[in-house]
Amino acid sequence: MPAETASKPSQQLARRLRARSAMLRCTLAALAAWIITLMPLATSGRSSALGRTLAVLSLGPGIAGAQLIARNHRMARHVGVTAFLAVSVAAWAWASKDGVLATLDIFRSMLGALAWIVFAVAWSHPWSVGDEDLARAPEGETSGLKPRRRPPAYAVGVAVLGAAAALSCLAAPWFVTEPSRGVLAHAVATGCAVALITSAATVAVTAGRERKEEGKPRLPIDRRVVNTMLFMLLVGAMILAVFFTSR
Amino acid sequence: MPDRVTGVLLLFYGVATAAFAVGLYALARGVDLLGVLLLVFGGLALRALTQAARLGDGGMR
Numbered sequence: 284m285p286a287e288t289a290s291k292p293s294q295q296l297a298r299r300l301r302a303r304s305a306m307l308r309c310t311l312a313a314l315a316a317w318i319i320t321l322m323p324l325a326t327s328g329r330s331s332a333l334g335r336t337l338a339v340l341s342l343g344p345g346i347a348g349a350q351l352i353a354r355n356h357r358m359a360r361h362v363g364v365t366a367f368l369a370v371s372v373a374a375w376a377w378a379s380k381d382g383v384l385a386t387l388d389i390f391r392s393m394l395g396a397l398a399w400i401v402f403a404v405a406w407s408h409p410w411s412v413g414d415e416d417l418a419r420a421p422e423g424e425t426s427g428l429k430p431r432r433r434p435p436a437y438a439v440g441v442a443v444l445g446a447a448a449a450l451s452c453l454a455a456p457w458f459v460t461e462p463s464r465g466v467l468a469h470a471v472a473t474g475c476a477v478a479l480i481t482s483a484a485t486v487a488v489t490a491g492r493e494r495k496e497e498g499k500p501r502l503p504i505d506r507r508v509v510n511t512m513l514f515m516l517l518v519g520a521m522i523l524a525v526f527f528t529s530r
Numbered sequence: 531m532p533d534r535v536t537g538v539l540l541l542f543y544g545v546a547t548a549a550f551a552v553g554l555y556a557l558a559r560g561v562d563l564l565g566v567l568l569l570v571f572g573g574l575a576l577r578a579l580t581q582a583a584r585l586g587d588g589g590m591r
Contacts, residue, residue: 441540448547455554468557471569475550482576486543489583490536503535503585511578518571525564 306352309363312398312405313345320395321371323387324378331381337374344370364406389457438487445483449476535586539579546575 324330325338348363378384452475456468553568 441543445543448550452550452554455551455558459558460560464557464560468554471557472554475554475569475572478573478576479547479550482543482546482579485580485583486536486539489539489586490533492587501534503538503582505581505585508578508581508585511574511581515571515574515578518567518574522564522567522571525567529561529564 303353306349308405309349309352310346312402313349313363313367314342316395316398316402317342317345317371319391319398321374323391324374324383327378327383327386329381329383329386330378334374334377334381334383337370337377341367341370341374360406393454393457434487435490438490441490442483442487445480445486448483449480452476452479535582538582539586542575542579542582546572546579548572549575 321338321341325335327335330338344362344366348359348361348367351359351362375384452472456465456472459465459468549568549572553565553572556562556565556568
């Protein structure tokens, strides 16, 4: 009994924090995205007055939208996502006209892309709904279709690894030595990233399936897979030949 | 612990990821032929992965 009473204030605090977690998460994500990608436009000496004003103004809906999540979710999305993005795009368009974007370095660009990904995830449904509201919501209203089974824990790891591998692919073209090959490298890397993330999803989904093992478990290899593996051997031999003859 | 089907798929996926990583590095360094061959190798590994996944599902997809 004393243990219960002692844990009550901490439980209340945790509940209060959970109720405000969506608002906090979206506020921080918007602030990070603004600091990395829009604040430099507001402080740059090359920006025009209108460009600076738009960059500063974009912070308003970004912060205000997140504060509306608990009161009016639809309005929060309109302000926090639509208006914030609209003013941000206008600020970038104006900055591009002023030639400010050309001065941004690669590191800041990549960091900015990451910040906007975090912003998108922070606002994604149903995370942006307050946890208390989510608990009260009727089943199926907030979570869409229910999964028929839960995937194993490592399936999530596979999906995360796939996303990390895809992101690494997208980072590779930034290190191309010849600028004239940059666009081609980006196109190839994007293709690789899409292929990797799609295949990671396939592996994760397959890992979650329940298989009926009848008798001795078999490897998923048939004639077509063997043919593809023979092609792989052929290409592998060519790779080795090219590698050793070019040295 | 992954079962046999998932283990095979993960093996193909690892091969493809490594091939893409080295292939992109080779392309970035200007070694075009080796880079293209490595990307083709990675693509074939993913093709094998898709075919094996279809078998693992009992040919449902």
